[in-house]
Amino acid sequence: MIEFKDVSKSYKNGKLALFNINLKIDKGEFVFLVGSSGAGKSTFIKALLKEEDVTSGTIKVSGKDICKIPKRKIPKYRRSIGIVFQDFRLLPNKTVYENVAFAMEIIGQSNKNIRRRVPFVLGMVGLSEKAKSYPSELSGGEQQRVSIARAIVNNPSIIIADEPTGNLDPQTANEIMNIITDINRRGTTIIMATHASDLVDRMKKRVIALKKGIVIKDEERGSYDYE
Numbered sequence: 001m002i003e004f005k006d007v008s009k010s011y012k013n014g015k016l017a018l019f020n021i022n023l024k025i026d027k028g029e030f031v032f033l034v035g036s037s038g039a040g041k042s043t044f045i046k047a048l049l050k051e052e053d054v055t056s057g058t059i060k061v062s063g064k065d066i067c068k069i070p071k072r073k074i075p076k077y078r079r080s081i082g083i084v085f086q087d088f089r090l091l092p093n094k095t096v097y098e099n100v101a102f103a104m105e106i107i108g109q110s111n112k113n114i115r116r117r118v119p120f121v122l123g124m125v126g127l128s129e130k131a132k133s134y135p136s137e138l139s140g141g142e143q144q145r146v147s148i149a150r151a152i153v154n155n156p157s158i159i160i161a162d163e164p165t166g167n168l169d170p171q172t173a174n175e176i177m178n179i180i181t182d183i184n185r186r187g188t189t190i191i192m193a194t195h196a197s198d199l200v201d202r203m204k205k206r207v208i209a210l211k212k213g214i215v216i217k218d219e220e221r222g223s224y225d226y227e
């Protein structure tokens with residue numbers, strides 16, 4: 001499903017952020033991406049989203065070399081991936097329902113589909129009762145649930161979660177992990193960058209550790225430690 005082949009990335013200032021990355025992530029896998037600050041996690045994610053071009057090597061997603069996607073088709077490619085951020089990034093003037101519906105509107109889904117699908121995903125993340133609330137009326141955990149609903153509403157085959165529990169207390173973080181695990185069980189590939197060592201150790205999923213842009217560990221049922 002995802003394949004990095006000899007991928008390196010140096011930024012314009014000469015900083016080498018990824019070096020010779022070779023890895024495959026299968027459909028339906030759950031992968032933690034770990035490493036200290038500056039190790040290259042964000043660059044890895046940006047390369048996958050085509051927000052940054054790599055300097056050399058190829059990245060294939062669902063059999064397609066994403067380096068070759070023409071500019072005008074990049075938005076369509078990005079929409080095949082759901083993204084969850086640490087800081088939620090909800091639209092403050094839209095309700096919970098409208099935030100999720102908006103993700104369907106921008107890809108031209110019919111009102112009929114939207115009316116059917118949005119309540120379903122809000123149910124999946126346990127937010128049916130909050131459909132009419134605004135983000136400012138929600139707890140951090142609830143806001144993250146909305147952002148997860150928005151990420152999955154168009155049925156992406158991959159979800160990228162960049163430190164999704166970073167702003168949440170431990171119990172709320174656990175609830176969010178349960179939701180992400182549930183989405184993974186339904187067949188969605190999950191790539192989650194995190195510093196939450198306790199979560200990584202408990203989940204016993206594949207762990208890819210980066211250090212100075214190099215993969216220093218790639219373990220099935222792995223643990224957080226990477227030194």
Ligand SMILES: Nc1ncnc2c1ncn2[C@@H]1O[C@H](COP(=O)(O)OP(=O)(O)OP(=O)(O)O)[C@@H](O)[C@H]1O
Nearest residue numbers: 011013015017035036037038039040041042043044
């Ligand atoms: N736009 C940029 N221009 C130049 N250098 C950059 C740029 N973005 C990142 N870097 C550098 O590339 C390296 C990898 O950064 P990256 O943001 O990928 O790390 P990270 O593992 O995501 O860190 P964090 O956990 O703090 O988010 C760092 O040395 C960083 O300073």
